[in-house]
Amino acid sequence: xxxxxxxxxxxxxxxxxxxxxxxxxxxxxxxxxxxxxxxxxxxxxxxxxxxxxxxxxxxxxxxxxxxxxxxxxxxxxxxxxxxxxxxxxxxxxxxxxxxxxxxxxxxxxxxxxxxxxxxxxxxxxxxxxxxxxxxxxxxxxxxxxxxxxxxxxxxxxxxxxxxxxxxxxxxxxxxxxxxxxxxxxxxxxxxxxxxxxxxxxxxxxxxxxxxxxxxxxxxxxxxxxxxxxxxxxxxxxxxxxxxxxxxxxxxxxxxxxxxxxxxxxxxxxxxxxxxxxxxxxxxxxxxxxxxxxxxxxxxxxxxxxxxxxxxxxxxxxxxxxxxxxxxxxxxxxxxxxxxxxxxxxxxxxxxxxxxxxxxxxxxxxxxxxxxxxxxxxxxxxxxxxxxxxxxxxxxxxxxxxxxxxxxxxxxxxxxxxxxxxxxxxxxxxxxxxxxxxxxxxxxxxxxxxxxxxxxxxxxxxxxxxxxxxxxxxxxxxxxxxxxxxxxxxxxxxxxxxxxxxxxxxxxxxxxxxxxxxxxxxxxxxxxxxxxxxxxxxxxxxxxxxxx
Amino acid sequence: xxxxxxxxxxxxxxxxxxxxxxxxxxxxxxxxxxxxxxxxxxxxxxxxxxxxxxxxx
Numbered sequence: 001x002x003x004x005x006x007x008x009x010x011x012x013x014x015x016x017x018x019x020x021x022x023x024x025x026x027x028x029x030x031x032x033x034x035x036x037x038x039x040x041x042x043x044x045x046x047x048x049x050x051x052x053x054x055x056x057x058x059x060x061x062x063x064x065x066x067x068x069x070x071x072x073x074x075x076x077x078x079x080x081x082x083x084x085x086x087x088x089x090x091x092x093x094x095x096x097x098x099x100x101x102x103x104x105x106x107x108x109x110x111x112x113x114x115x116x117x118x119x120x121x122x123x124x125x126x127x128x129x130x131x132x133x134x135x136x137x138x139x140x141x142x143x144x145x146x147x148x149x150x151x152x153x154x155x156x157x158x159x160x161x162x163x164x165x166x167x168x169x170x171x172x173x174x175x176x177x178x179x180x181x182x183x184x185x186x187x188x189x190x191x192x193x194x195x196x197x198x199x200x201x202x203x204x205x206x207x208x209x210x211x212x213x214x215x216x217x218x219x220x221x222x223x224x225x226x227x228x229x230x231x232x233x234x235x236x237x238x239x240x241x242x243x244x245x246x247x248x249x250x251x252x253x254x255x256x257x258x259x260x261x262x263x264x265x266x267x268x269x270x271x272x273x274x275x276x277x278x279x280x281x282x283x284x285x286x287x288x289x290x291x292x293x294x295x296x297x298x299x300x301x302x303x304x305x306x307x308x309x310x311x312x313x314x315x316x317x318x319x320x321x322x323x324x325x326x327x328x329x330x331x332x333x334x335x336x337x338x339x340x341x342x343x344x345x346x347x348x349x350x351x352x353x354x355x356x357x358x359x360x361x362x363x364x365x366x367x368x369x370x371x372x373x374x375x376x377x378x379x380x381x382x383x384x385x386x387x388x389x390x391x392x393x394x395x396x397x398x399x400x401x402x403x404x405x406x407x408x409x410x411x412x413x414x415x416x417x418x419x420x421x422x423x424x425x426x427x428x429x430x431x432x433x434x435x436x437x438x439x440x441x442x443x444x445x446x447x448x449x450x451x452x453x454x455x456x457x458x459x460x461x462x463x464x465x466x467x468x469x470x471x472x473x474x475x476x477x478x479x480x481x482x483x484x485x486x487x488x489x490x491x492x493x494x495x496x497x498x499x500x501x502x503x504x505x506x507x508x509x510x511x512x513x514x515x516x517x518x519x520x521x522x523x524x525x526x527x528x529x530x531x532x533x534x535x536x537x538x539x540x541x542x543x544x545x546x547x
Numbered sequence: 548x549x550x551x552x553x554x555x556x557x558x559x560x561x562x563x564x565x566x567x568x569x570x571x572x573x574x575x576x577x578x579x580x581x582x583x584x585x586x587x588x589x590x591x592x593x594x595x596x597x598x599x600x601x602x603x604x
Contacts, residue, residue, distance in 0.1 A: 036599075036600075126600075217602075217604050218602045218604060219602070220604060222602065222604050240600070240602050240604065241599075241600030241601060241602065242600070242601045242602070243600050243601050244600070246570075247570050247573070247574065248566060248567060248570040251566045251569065251570065253562050253563075253565070253566040254566065256562065257559055257562060257563055257566070260555060260558075260559050261559065263555075264552060264555055264556065264559075267548065267552060339552050340552060340553075340556055342548055342549035342552055343549045343550065343551075343552040343553030343556060344549070344553075345553050346552065346553035346554075346556035346557055346560075349556055349557055349560040350556045350560070352560065353556065353559060353560050353563055355567075356560060356563035356564045356566075356567045356568075357559075357563035357566060357567055358567065359567040359568075359570055359571045360570050360571070360574060366574050400596055400597060401599070402597035402598075402599055403597060404590075404591060404592050404597050410590070412591060412597055412598070412599070412600075431599040432596045432597070432598045432599055433598065433599050433600055433601075433602050434598065434601060434602055435594060435596075435598065438599075472592070472597070473591075473592030473593070473594075473595055473596060473597050474592075474595060474596065474597070475595055
């Protein structure tokens with residue numbers, strides 16, 4: 001291999017690694033990045049909720065179980081950094097490899113166009129790491145899908161294995177499944193995708209949840225600038241939460257840049273379809289992603305969505321509609337790169353364009369993200385709960401899903417107790433958007449709330465311990481802890497034992513079908529790994545080619 | 548077509564540099580809101596609950 005060839009090969013992975021480093025550099029030290037929905041702890045316990053066997057919807061299933069397994073092997077903060085780095089490197093690397101070209105410059109354009117997007121920035125700042133991981137897998141799933149369409153040996157196993165990181169959550173699983181179907185163009189991959197996604201859909205079917213119709217309006221895509229919601233979504237932005245939108249998205253020039261990039265990408269799509277005949281499926285999927293993302297803004301769309309989420313179990317997935325724009329990001333990046341390929345003098349500039357247009361993704365969003373250490377109280381409480389034989393779940397107070405602790409610079413973050421503590425921890429999953437309550441879906445909460453109001457017996461509801469988190473907004477009635485036995489009192493946490501007998505509570509879905517689904521999916525993944533590793537598939541493939 | 552695309556991309560990059568540069572300058576050189584007590588917005592959580600976010604809808 002000549003030096004030139006080596007540089008050509010190394011350029012793409014190097015640029016992807018540098019991009020990830022530019023974003024993650026300030027958080028790579030020891031400690032945890034705790035922002036909005038992103039919660040990691042030194043060691044996650046494998047609890048029923050992580051498998052979808054609890055009383056909450058299976059939104060983080062099987063992600064919580066997988067992280068519990070990973071933190072057996074490595075500390076939680078290291079696992080978190082590895083996942084974030086993988087999400088930020090694999091996406092652009094996959095896009096750069098997928099673009100049908102021999103030009104390294106074109107590959108680099110595709111990489112930055114896919115890896116440095118408003119979608120990545122907003123989901124990262126919101127702590128949606130499983131969505132980022134799924135987004136990163138899409139180019140690889142697409143490549144495997146195209147290979148499967150061409151009849152390449154072992155391509156189905158590759159398709160399944162690249163979908164594995166995506167199926168950590170229902171949304172990621174659906175994003176990967178849509179990409180697999182669109183690129184392979186074969187319905188026969190459907191059974192494989194259904195089986196792979198079983199760990200989340202089986203408990204979801206067994207414990208269906210509905211949503212309040214008002215949530216559609218709070219969580220749908222929004223306009224980030226004068227260009228309106230359509231232009232925001234065309235640029236892969238438009239996430240509902242204005243608090244995590246990079247400032248550059250609101251600049252007057254942003255809609256102009258967005259429309260120009262889309263126009264340039266459109267110039268490249270004919271080349272894409274000519275070089276990858278099955279790329280029409282990918283383009284169509286991009287269109288579907290845009291329609292889904294903008295569904296609430298289409299005629300009768302909001303009414304239809306409100307009816308769906310409040311009537312059809314499981315459709316709450318459609319509330320945060322902007323996430324489907326992930327399907328649009330890939331054809332946008334590929335088309336842009338192929339259009340720029342014809343304009344060689346502009347290649348270098350095109351590589352840098354996404355970064356120049358949105359520099360506030362760099363350096364952890366200029367301070368939005370930082371690595372912090374949990375106060376010692378958390379480990380103390382964990383030890384107490386792990387070493388006490390008394391049964392019972394933990395109730396976290398004050399009631400509320402989100403916290404703002406001084407030790408995390410008052411960042412909004414999901415309560416870490418359910419992941420940090422070694423027992424099932426009940427939190428009030430009601431969330432507030434603009435001060436409006438979005439009712440939670442944990443079926444245990446109404447009875448617990450009533451017991452707290454009347455100072456009733458928490459033990460009868462399966463609660464053996466009460467954790468009071470200090471230094472975060474929220475009120476606790478003075479009488480609530482009067483009848484409890486104090487076990488630990490610290491600056492940030494107090495732990496109380498509920499006196500009297502504690503009932504065993506199992507209110508989640510039946511265990512057998514959920515465990516069977518998990519085992520089946522695991523065996524299927526193991527089988528695909530074996531199929532990839534063993535020579536059998538290769539021999540069969542050769543025989544087919546010879547025929 | 549290649550020349551047109553090159554020209555468009557070059558103009559876009561210029562615009563992006565101007566816009567992105569503005570954001571960077573404002574972010575880096577802007578005043579620290581944490582010491583601007585008089586004009587600071589109400590903190591999230593001041594009503595007793597922590598808001599998940601601010602919807603622009």
